[in-house]
Amino acid sequence: MLPKKAEIVEVSPRDGIQNEKTILTLDAKISLIDRAIAAGAKRIEVTSFVNPNKVPQMADAEQVAAALPRGKARYIGLALNRRGFDRALAAGLDEVNFAVVLSETFSRRNQGMSTDDGIALWHEVARAAEGRIGAGMTLAAAFGCPFEGEMPIPRMMAVLERALEVPPAELTLADTIGVASPADITARVGAVRERWPELPIRLHLHNTRNTGFANAWAGILSGVTAFDASLGGVGGCPFAPRATGNVATEDLAYMLHRAGIDTGWDVERAAEAARWLEAQLGHEVPGMVMKAGSFPPAALAS
Known part of the structure; x- marks a missing residue:
């Protein structure tokens, strides 16, 4: 049975623009967040608290946090180390998303530490967050690594066994x-569900090889009802070669709405926001509904 509702967490202000050559102004970032809220966003990953020399697109994290329209959505900040967590906490965000990387090589390149060190740091920040800020954990490179290749399920489960000794409010499995x-989505979500049946799971999917939306649907069929997405499908990782394109928010909402699954998003307004973002970035973005237009939900078609 399909769920009646699913949540789309908007990540364009962070993962969407972090690898762009065009660095958006503070005003443009807040306008992007405003447009996402107007289109239906209730949770938004707004920035990351990382080294501005490595990710200059996120250099104004504190300024973004200070300028947020409070009370209109829940705001999430990404942290990769203790300093990043402390900055997110001081910025007064609603949630912090802390990344643990499944691949040793990618962990060292992305966060400057081993996976074991990442697990220990997750335990530290999760305990520090208790009663102060919501803390979710993302398992990055959960389906594959640009340097090591396949990430076997036993490796994933072994890392999660140790990491989830201190459970997160939500676990995000990131492709x-x-x-x-x-098939990968079904297998990995199934393995996690079998071991931790009560743990909320979110999927962070990229459409790099044109499988992102099929993967989202596999997630739905596996019982996942929370997904990251980015307006226009913009996105990429500065530390992962050739990693491009989140699933597009408006395309994902369209697909789910056609199946009778409510996301709370207005597809037309999301497409309009995606076209606005495309103009700010100065190049074509991957989203399709923003180009083709929407269509009535299946329940309304006659």
Whole structure:
């Protein structure tokens, strides 16, 4: 049975623009967040608290946090280390998303530490967050690594066994470089569900190899009802070669609405926001509904 509702967490202000050559102004970032809220966003990953020398697009994290329209959505900040967590906490965000990387090589390149060190740091920040800020954990490169290749399920489960000794409010499985197929989603979500049946799971999918939406549907069929997406399908990781393109928010909402699954998003307004973002970035973005237009939900078609 399909769920009646699913949540789309908007990540364009962070993952969407972090690899762009065009660095958006503070006003443009807040306008993007405003447009996402107007289109239906209730949770938004607004920035990351990382080294501005490595990710200059996120250099104004504190300024973004200070300028947010409070009370209109829940705001999430990404942290990769203790300093990033402390900055997110001081910025007064609603949630912090802390990344643990499944691949040793990618962990060292992305966060400057081993996976074991990442797990220990997750335990530290999760305990520090208790009663102060919501804390979710993302398992990055959960489906494959640009440097090591396949990430076997036993490796994933072994890392999660240790990491989830301190459970997150939500676990996000991230297809960071867009290598997963629907069968991979089914297998990995199923393995996590069997071991931790009560743990909320979110999927962070990229459409790098044109499987992102099929993977989202596999997630739905596996019982997942929360997904990251980015207006226009913009996105990429500065530390993962050839990692491009989140699933597009408006395209994902369209697909789910046609199946009778409510997301709370207005597809037309999301497409309009995606076209606005495309103009700000100065190049074509991957989203399709923003180009083709929407169509009535299946329940309304006659």
